[in-house]
Amino acid sequence: MRFFLRYFMAVACAFAMVSPMKAADNPVHNVRGFLPDLRFTLQAAGGKTVTEETFKGKTVMLFFGYASCPDICPTTMAQLSQVMSNLQDDADKVRILFISVDPHRDTPEILQAYVNAFDQNAIGLTGTEKQIADLARRYRVAYQIEKPSGSDKENYEVAHSRGVYMFDAEGHARMLAADTESIEALTSSVRSLLPGR
Numbered sequence: 001m002r003f004f005l006r007y008f009m010a011v012a013c014a015f016a017m018v019s020p021m022k023a024a025d026n027p028v029h030n031v032r033g034f035l036p037d038l039r040f041t042l043q044a045a046g047g048k049t050v051t052e053e054t055f056k057g058k059t060v061m062l063f064f065g066y067a068s069c070p071d072i073c074p075t076t077m078a079q080l081s082q083v084m085s086n087l088q089d090d091a092d093k094v095r096i097l098f099i100s101v102d103p104h105r106d107t108p109e110i111l112q113a114y115v116n117a118f119d120q121n122a123i124g125l126t127g128t129e130k131q132i133a134d135l136a137r138r139y140r141v142a143y144q145i146e147k148p149s150g151s152d153k154e155n156y157e158v159a160h161s162r163g164v165y166m167f168d169a170e171g172h173a174r175m176l177a178a179d180t181e182s183i184e185a186l187t188s189s190v191r192s193l194l195p196g197r
Contacts, residue, residue: 059194
């Protein structure tokens with residue numbers, strides 16, 4: 001639990017450092033210059049290894065979660081799907097990347113089936129424990145895998161922070177949405193990052 005609290009404090013500090021946009025006015029924070037560029041090597045369905053180069057030229061909405069999450073993940077994915085719907089023809093310029101913090105249970109195929117239920121422009125990604133931990137540390141994402149309840153080793157919960165990271169078409173970190181409830185604010189933010197804007 002100490003690990004989770006440490007990362008929770010790191011996330012809180014990250015919000016304190018971001019460019020001054022009042023949370024009450026806008027749930028999307030400008031993180032340009034405060035968070036690193038998009039960079040990773042992970043596994044997608046079909047045995048594909050993907051990196052940030054795979055999404056060069058696309059605006060990216062990045063979210064950390066897991067397929068058996070009971071509340072935050074399906075709610076957030078539904079909201080991101082609504083953003084994509086709002087973008088209409090521009091949705092093809094955007095990709096949702098759902099990165100699992102539960103690599104033990106989430107295979108690439110499970111993840112892709114999960115995100116396909118929300119949006120066809122979403123990609124589920126996973127990796128080794130180290131790859132996930134390193135990537136979470138890179139973007140100050142807090143998560144904690146709880147101990148299994150009972151004798152079933154597959155029956156456990158995962159606590160994780162909530163936030164959607166937005167990267168421009170060059171892979172630069174531009175915005176962080178701590179609250180995804182304002183579909184209008186999310187849509188406006190993503191639209192401002194589209195190539196050619």
